[in-house]
Amino acid sequence: MSNYITTIGLEIHAELKTKTKMFCNSPNNPDEKDPNVNTCPICLGHPGTLPTLNKEAIKHVLKIGYAIKADIADYTEWDRKNYFYPDIPKGYQISQYKYPLVAGGQINGVDITRIHLEEDTGTSTHDQGNYSLINYNRAGVPLMELVTEPVIHSAKEAVDFARELQLLLKYMKVSDANMEKGEMRVEVNISIALEGSKELGTKVEIKNLNSFRVAEKAILYEVKRMTKLLDAGEDKKIIQETRGWDEVKQKTFSQRVKENSDDYRYFPEPDLPKLYISQIPEFAEKELCADFPELPWERRNRLVDLGLNSDQVEVFMYNDLLFQIFDGSLSSLKDSKKIKLAANYLTTDLVAIDKGGDSNVSSAQIVELIQMISVGEISSRGAKDLLAILVNEKIDGGYSIKDLAKDRNLIQESDEGALKEVVIKIIKDNQQAVDEYKKGKEASLQFLIGQGMKETKGSANPQSLSSLFKELI
Secondary structure (H helix, E strand, C coil): CCCCEEEEEEEEECCCCEEEECCCCCCCCCCCCCCCCCCCCCCCCCCCCCCCCCCCEEEEEHHHHHCCCCCEEEEEEEEEEEECCCCCCEEEEEEECCCCCECCCCCCHHHHHHHEEEEEECCEECCCCCEEEECCCCCCCCCEEEEEEEECCCHHHHHHHHHHEEEEEHHHHCCCCCCCCCCEEEEEEEEEEEEECCCCCCCCEEEECCCHHHHHHHHHHHHHHHHHHHHHHCCHHHCCEEEEEECCCEEEEEEECCCCCHHHCCCEECCCEEHHHHHHHCCCHHHHHHCCCCCHHHHHHHHHHHHCHHHHHHHHHCCHHHHHHHHHHHHHHCHHHHHHHHHHHHHCCCCCCCCCCCCCCCCHHHHHHHHHCCCCCCCCHHHHHHHHHHCCCCCCCCCCHHHHHHHHCCCCCHHHHHHHHHHHHHHHCCCHHHHHHHHHHHHHHHHHHHHHHCCCCCEHHHHHHHHHHHHCC
């Protein structure tokens, strides 16, 4: 079997969050249930109608360009991409060809070729027997297309890039990028060539991959399929084509021979003005970057610098509610040990308790919880119980943790005078364990401490019990 190099380039489409569509004032509402209600003569392509640019959509794309340190175009224009599908009401799509808004830049170490704006298509339903239905609610929605250079060499690297882009879109609040809703779609251009070859192999495109899991499986399958063909000496059977993914059969399938740009008969859109970015103050870098959030790679680096482990970091990367609680506690906790303890309770215990992800636990409550654990006022078990009470009983985020712990009898007893009688009683009732501990069996001490916790119904401080047992034995 020969050794092959896999080369992958990605084309990723993301619907942008705007009030209206790209070229008209029809609502941009991905959650609309009724078909064909968010439409107008413009997005339906009625004769004589004229499109108008959506300034907010342009701002969104420029923000992404500034975030990844790309080159922002000064001059840009729109083009007609001609093809005839039922979900394209005009018979052409308004897109950008020669003059994209953004070129260059990097995300997750992957070079970007271009980012441009276009309008989305409608959606088709094919499960109606002998006919299909078209819903034009999505037709004309602002769609950002990002194209990478062919510099990716594995399925994992491709998926890691797509995940980082999704985070960037969400952090920047330019797109919800929900793949299940079709708000972000991944297309993969993939080829394989003999190791050491100076030329890339024949390119195959896999379209409309609707989850990261599917994208990874499709790439792995396609590499395996192409490798078998080349090993069998059937390289001519690898043709430039578009393929889809069959989830049932877990394999790619041929859809059509891949078009070239000439097939789309691009020409400049005559009904839209040429655009000079530098002439519009709202598009200036200073204006658009004034309210930039912390970018994904900046947040990740900060969390790593705090000493969090990789699992904790990834929870905070994808769960913004938990991260905001954690981030709000940092200025009060300060100490590295307490910070790590807060991260642990949030990313393990609170995540497990708050299945719905809508907890109103506050940063102040987490700070108070960690401080009480640190000085031995509550046990680890008590802390978990308190978190469960906060979530399950939907207790207000301003309620004092100490007051709640007192109300629920979760304050640990650390007073040696109060605990001494308990320890004396347990020593008297468990002479065998006492003798074993005297002979060096440490497990016997843990048994005695356990009896102390049982006797006090969990209210005793284990460290105080341990000190007293050692002293009195």
